[in-house]
Amino acid sequence: xxxxxxxxxxxxxxxxxxxxxxxxxxxxxxxxxxxxxxxxxxxxxxxxxxxxxxxxxxxxxxxxxxxxxxxxxxxxxxxxxxxxxxxxxxxxxxxxxxxxxxxxxxxxxxxxxxxxxxxxxxxxxxxxxxxxxxxxxxxxxxxxxxxxxxxxxxxxxxxxxxxxxxxxxxxxxxxxxxxxxxxxxxxxxxxxxxxxxxxxxxxxxxxxxxxxxxxxxxxxxxxxxxxxxxxxxxxxxxxxxxxxxxxxxxxxxxxxxxxxxxxxxxxxxxxxxxxxxxxxxxxxxxxxxxxxxxxxxxxxxxxxxxxxxxxxxxxxxxxxxxxxxxxxxxxxxxxxxxxxxxxxxxxxxxxxxxxxxxxxxxxxxxxxxxxxxxxxxxxxxxxxxxx
Amino acid sequence: xxxxxxxxxxxxxxxxxxxxxxxxxxxxxxxxxxxxxxxxxxxxxxxxxxxxxxxxxxxxxxxxxxxxxxxxxxxxxxxxxxxxxxxxxxxxxxxxxxxxxxxxxxxxxxxxxxxxxxxxxxxxxxxxxxxxxxxxxxxxxxxxxxxxxxxxxxxxxxxxxxxxxxxxxxxxxxxxxxxxxxxxxxxxxxxxxxxxxxxxxxxxxxxxxxxxxxxxxxxxxxxxxxxxxxxxxxxxxxxxxxxxxxxxxxxxxxxxxxxxxxxxxxxxxxxxxxxxxxxxxxxxxxxxxxxxxxxxxxxxxxxxxxxxxxxxxxxxxxxxxxxxxxxxxxxxxxxxxxxxxxxxxxxxxxxxxxxxxxxxxxxxxxxxxxxxxxxxxxxxxxxxxxxxxxxxxxxxxxxxxxxxxxxxxxxxx
Numbered sequence: 001x002x003x004x005x006x007x008x009x010x011x012x013x014x015x016x017x018x019x020x021x022x023x024x025x026x027x028x029x030x031x032x033x034x035x036x037x038x039x040x041x042x043x044x045x046x047x048x049x050x051x052x053x054x055x056x057x058x059x060x061x062x063x064x065x066x067x068x069x070x071x072x073x074x075x076x077x078x079x080x081x082x083x084x085x086x087x088x089x090x091x092x093x094x095x096x097x098x099x100x101x102x103x104x105x106x107x108x109x110x111x112x113x114x115x116x117x118x119x120x121x122x123x124x125x126x127x128x129x130x131x132x133x134x135x136x137x138x139x140x141x142x143x144x145x146x147x148x149x150x151x152x153x154x155x156x157x158x159x160x161x162x163x164x165x166x167x168x169x170x171x172x173x174x175x176x177x178x179x180x181x182x183x184x185x186x187x188x189x190x191x192x193x194x195x196x197x198x199x200x201x202x203x204x205x206x207x208x209x210x211x212x213x214x215x216x217x218x219x220x221x222x223x224x225x226x227x228x229x230x231x232x233x234x235x236x237x238x239x240x241x242x243x244x245x246x247x248x249x250x251x252x253x254x255x256x257x258x259x260x261x262x263x264x265x266x267x268x269x270x271x272x273x274x275x276x277x278x279x280x281x282x283x284x285x286x287x288x289x290x291x292x293x294x295x296x297x298x299x300x301x302x303x304x305x306x307x308x309x310x311x312x313x314x315x316x317x318x319x320x321x322x323x324x325x326x327x328x329x330x331x332x333x334x335x336x337x338x339x340x341x342x343x344x345x346x347x348x349x350x351x352x353x354x355x356x357x358x359x360x361x362x363x364x365x366x367x368x369x370x371x372x373x374x375x376x377x378x379x380x381x382x383x384x385x386x387x
Numbered sequence: 388x389x390x391x392x393x394x395x396x397x398x399x400x401x402x403x404x405x406x407x408x409x410x411x412x413x414x415x416x417x418x419x420x421x422x423x424x425x426x427x428x429x430x431x432x433x434x435x436x437x438x439x440x441x442x443x444x445x446x447x448x449x450x451x452x453x454x455x456x457x458x459x460x461x462x463x464x465x466x467x468x469x470x471x472x473x474x475x476x477x478x479x480x481x482x483x484x485x486x487x488x489x490x491x492x493x494x495x496x497x498x499x500x501x502x503x504x505x506x507x508x509x510x511x512x513x514x515x516x517x518x519x520x521x522x523x524x525x526x527x528x529x530x531x532x533x534x535x536x537x538x539x540x541x542x543x544x545x546x547x548x549x550x551x552x553x554x555x556x557x558x559x560x561x562x563x564x565x566x567x568x569x570x571x572x573x574x575x576x577x578x579x580x581x582x583x584x585x586x587x588x589x590x591x592x593x594x595x596x597x598x599x600x601x602x603x604x605x606x607x608x609x610x611x612x613x614x615x616x617x618x619x620x621x622x623x624x625x626x627x628x629x630x631x632x633x634x635x636x637x638x639x640x641x642x643x644x645x646x647x648x649x650x651x652x653x654x655x656x657x658x659x660x661x662x663x664x665x666x667x668x669x670x671x672x673x674x675x676x677x678x679x680x681x682x683x684x685x686x687x688x689x690x691x692x693x694x695x696x697x698x699x700x701x702x703x704x705x706x707x708x709x710x711x712x713x714x715x716x717x718x719x720x721x722x723x724x725x726x727x728x729x730x731x732x733x734x735x736x737x738x739x740x741x742x743x744x745x746x747x748x749x750x751x752x753x754x755x756x757x758x759x760x761x762x763x764x765x766x767x768x769x770x771x772x773x774x775x776x777x778x779x780x781x782x783x784x785x786x787x788x789x790x791x792x793x794x795x796x797x798x799x800x
Contacts, residue, residue, distance in 0.1 A: 121478040125411055133418040134444035136411045137528055138502055139488045140479030141472070148472035149492050149502070152511075156470070201473045247450070250494040251469055373444055374492065374502055 003267055009096040010226050010233035010387065013041045013219040014345040016181050019330045023114045023213035027058040028070050030112040030335075034215035035071065038108055042219060042229055051077035051107030051220075053095050055087035055334035057123055058113045077104035084369030085281040086241065087111050087337035088216075089380030093239045095220040105221060112215030113333025120211045123333075130373035141200050144208055146371050147284040148200040153251045154286050155202060160304040162202060165285035166193035168320075169206050169327055171312035172282065176324025178314065178354035183212060183330040206327070209283055214332030216342045223387075232349035234384045237362075238267030241380040249375075255287075255368060256379035257294035265296065268383040272296045275383075276360035277347060278318070279340030281368040282325040287376065291366045295381060319357045322347060341365045341382065348386045361386045389507055392542040394555050394581065395684040407680030407729040408481040412524030417445040420459035425519035425527035428771040430464040432499065433457040443499035464517040466495035468531060471511045481523070488545065493517060493531050503529040504545055508537040520549035520770050523680070523730030525723070541768060550770035551688035551732055554579035556631035561586045561613060561668065564594045566743055566756040567693065568636035572603045574760035575634075578768075581685070584626055586611030586637075588618075613637050613664030623671035628679070632767065633672055634691040637664050640745040644706035657711040665692065665715050669722050677729030689732045689767055692719045693759065696737040696780040699787060703799045723772070734772055736763050739779025752778045 015037045017030060031054065039046055052075045054064040062070065064080035077098050081087050088111055095107035113119075124142045126132060139145055154160055170190055176182035188206060196205035219231075226233040240263055242256025257264075265271060272295065280291040289303035297318075298306040310318035323329060323343040326336045344363040346352040367380040414422065417433075424431035434441050435449040436456035442449065449457060471491035477483045489505040493515055501517065509515050515531040522528045530546060541552055558575045562568045563585035575583050583606045587594070590610050600606065609626070612618040613635075639660040641653055648654070669690075676687040697705060698712035716735065723733035740746040742753040754777040766774040775784045786794040 124478055125413075129415050130444045132411070132413055133415050134502060136479070137522065137524075137526060138490045138504060139474040139486075140411065140477045140482045141474035141488075141490070142478055144476070145472055145474050145490060146502075148474075149470045149490075152472060153470040153492070156511075198473070198475050200475060203472070250500045251492050374500060 003263070005267065006096045006100065006236040006239070008223055009100050009220065009236055010223045011092065011218050011220055011236065011345050011384070012226050012231040012233040012349070013038055014342040014349070014351065015041060015217040016342055017112070017215040018181055019183055019212045019214035019332055021115070021183060021210070021212050021330070022117055024116070025114055025213070027056045027112055027114045028062070028067065030114055030213060030215040031056065031067065031110050032071060034110050034112055034217040035108055038217050038219060042231060044106065044229070046071070046073060049073060049075060049106050049108045051075050051095060051098055051104030053079040053081060053091040053107060053109040055081045055083065055091065055111040055337060056113050057082070057084075057333045058119055075104070077107060083337070083378045084334060085283060085337040085376075086367035086369040086378035086380045087334050088341040089239060089365065089367040089382045090241050090378070092220065092236065092341065092382055093241060093380070096236055096239075099220050099222055105225060107220040108217060109220060110215065110217040111334040111336075111338035113213060113335055115211050115213040115333070128372045134373055143283065143371055144200040144203050146374060147286065148203040150252050150375065151202055151284065151286040154253065154289065157253065158301040158304055160289065162194060162204070163190065164304040164307055165207060166190050167307045168285045168288055168312060169193055172321050172325045172327050174313050175322055175355060176328030179323040179329065182324045182328045183210060184328045203284065207284055209326040209331035209336070212330035212332050214330065214335045216332070216335045216338030218342055218345055232351070233387050234345050234348040235387055237269070237383040237385050238264050239380065239382040240264045241378070243379070244377045245379065252375035253290075254294050254300070255290050255376065257291060257366065257381055261294065261296050261381075264381055264383065270362065270383070275362050275364045276319070277322055277344070277357045277363050278320050279344050279363065279365045280321060280325075281337065281340065281366055282321055282327050283331065283336065283368070287368055291368065295364065295366060314355050314357050322352065322355045322357055337367055337369060340367070344384050348384055388537055389539040389543045391539040392555060392684060404679060405681045405683070407523070407677070408484070409524040409728070409730055410479065410481045410522050412526050414526055415445060417447055420445060421519060421527035422521070424459060425521050426772045427774070428769045429461050430517055430519050431459040432462050432497070434460050434462065441498040443501055462495075462497045465534070466493040466501070466515055466517060468492070468505070468509055468511050468513060468515050469494050469500070471505060485548070491531060501529055503531045506530055506532045506540065506546055507543045508533045508540060521732065521772060522549055525727045525732070551632060551734070551767040552578070553632060553764060553767055555581050556685050556688060557582040557584070557629050558632045558634060559584045559586065559626070559630045559672070561611060561633070561635045562637040563587050563600050563608070565636065565638055566596070567638060567741065567759060569596045569600050570756040570760035571634055571636055571763065572600060572606055574757070574764045576604045576606070578764045580632075581605060582607060582629070584609050584630070586622070588612035613667060614659050616667055619667040619671045623675070627672050627675040630672060630676060631685050631687050632689045632691065633668065633676065634693070634763065635665060635668060636693060637661070638693070640695070640705065640708050642705055642708075642748070644703050648707065654707050657707060658714065661711045662714040662718065665718050669718070673722065673726060676731050677726050680729030680731045687729065687731050689734050690722065690726060691734045691736065691763060691767070693736050693738065693763075694719070696739055696775065696783045699737065699783065700791065700794055700798065732770065732772055734763070734766055734774065736766065737773070737775045737780045737784070739777050739783070754779070
């Protein structure tokens, strides 16, 4: 069956609550700040939000339903999406269909997490059953160690070097220097990158994101409602998601995008060369390379050459992670899954200020998440267009 | 090649003893199928009974056919190390003080990818042999070993965290009067134990084999009587802080069942020597051993019980003896849980009748004390916790696994 488009559905009101390295506040507080900013921004009253989609790792023991009472909301459509870096794309897909069908009119999508001094260790040790049985007892290196194995294998197979990964990190830091919300804005040189201490070989310090507290949000509604509220908006041309793809690969070398990209481009009616900027999920540079390949920007195994051939900066060719990505902004838990999408909405509604990519009309946002055992399971991608 | 272990110098009494920490000891219930295999030194994974798919990590549903019939069974442990990493920072306190620590992705010939600990001699891209071992928290972990053994491979730091190798460790053998204790002393000396304390009750009384026992390298006789609480307390006060491996060789096998013995004298003796003897050792040596579970190269490692396999199911010809052994097994399980906080293992060696005077009328096969001693050293080197030594013990274990009720009737026939 031919997929139906997302006609008439728009995204608006991009919100980023300034991040902090550590927070004494709860995830509830961060979600509350994001929704507060969203209502301020849209001029809506809280009870006019009749749909809510939440992604957060640190909300326990609550889930989205408890949050409705905590926040005093009474939505007629509610979703809780525990998909880490794929949260925003998946939230968008579900919310768009709800709005399109009239099950809800205004869906607030929020990704937020707090970061207490000991949150990260606790999240890791009980992240999943497989993590408990088969990952954490093996050195407790967390995602650094899991991605080290994936990175090592990718380097062995493609010939990628640390410099290739470094080009991505250095370019993102340059972008972050134009984004006020980035926690890390100090200039990063290739020498800094290469000379950083090893964390879990071949992963070194600047390959890793810094866990932090923060919140990101946007609103999904119908185009006419956005116009009524006077909100700038972007259109959704296509969206894909896939979970646990290529399970027979002995180690992760590709993600679900490789399986669904034809669907993505067919539905959008464009080809990769029409994309003006790319926001990838950048929890480790090797995954960025996989996204560049698997989404069709270059052939499999050629991302190292691709990143050598492009500047990856907002003012250059192939702008990538225009606000600096999680590598420079910080990883606010599930908020990290929203970072690229919220920044893309800003780019396509002329709200991105110093990080603006000139004349950007089409943006691609890609998500990836959930190392359950040895690989990331969730993947998604969204093509957005200026209205 | 592994750097050979260096004999530890005498401990500086002013230095703080490193507190034992444990790696995460939480597993899913199904995941304990690996614990069961590791406890016996086997490499077993789940194999779907419906479609034959071999899977890992442990699951409750087959990811090929959704079957729920997923028994653990022994599978070929060979594979290829596809990728490796050296962890240099860890969020976990146990690993934090043990970095750098190598792990890697092993693609097993039987199918699954297994993220495992790596022996120092394995090389990325080459073939490895996986073994399941018990870590300091008593839970199963896999370590990829070189396909062919390498020089000093048992001395590898990551492997030694998972084993109780007697090399450079100090051993207490609780009873050197019997053949088992004497064979154990020789086996420990051969395995490189640095001191072997040998308990003898009333050492002024001569006993067979005394001269050769005194000639065992690094042996030191101590006066120890497990039926005397004060004697156990005195010895523990002297040497408990130096005991890394305790082997309870005190035995008291007596024929006879339950009904036809007159009075309780023999039963009292059996319980006093074996069950209360174990309790006295546990109370006086256990706390010190538990506190020394991470005390360097010669950290406390194991508390070894030599049990009759009839602790698992009663043999009516030796009915009261079997019951006393069963009491010891039950106490050993409790002790295992209590020593786990220190990363100290309880090793139970299950044996059939020994080839000694107290099993004189029992027909062969019977186990020689030397075989039991060698098997104990081997089990310590593997770090396993349940070992069935010899034909009888393995026969009983096999029949118990299949049909315990049939075994009960057959032993009583």
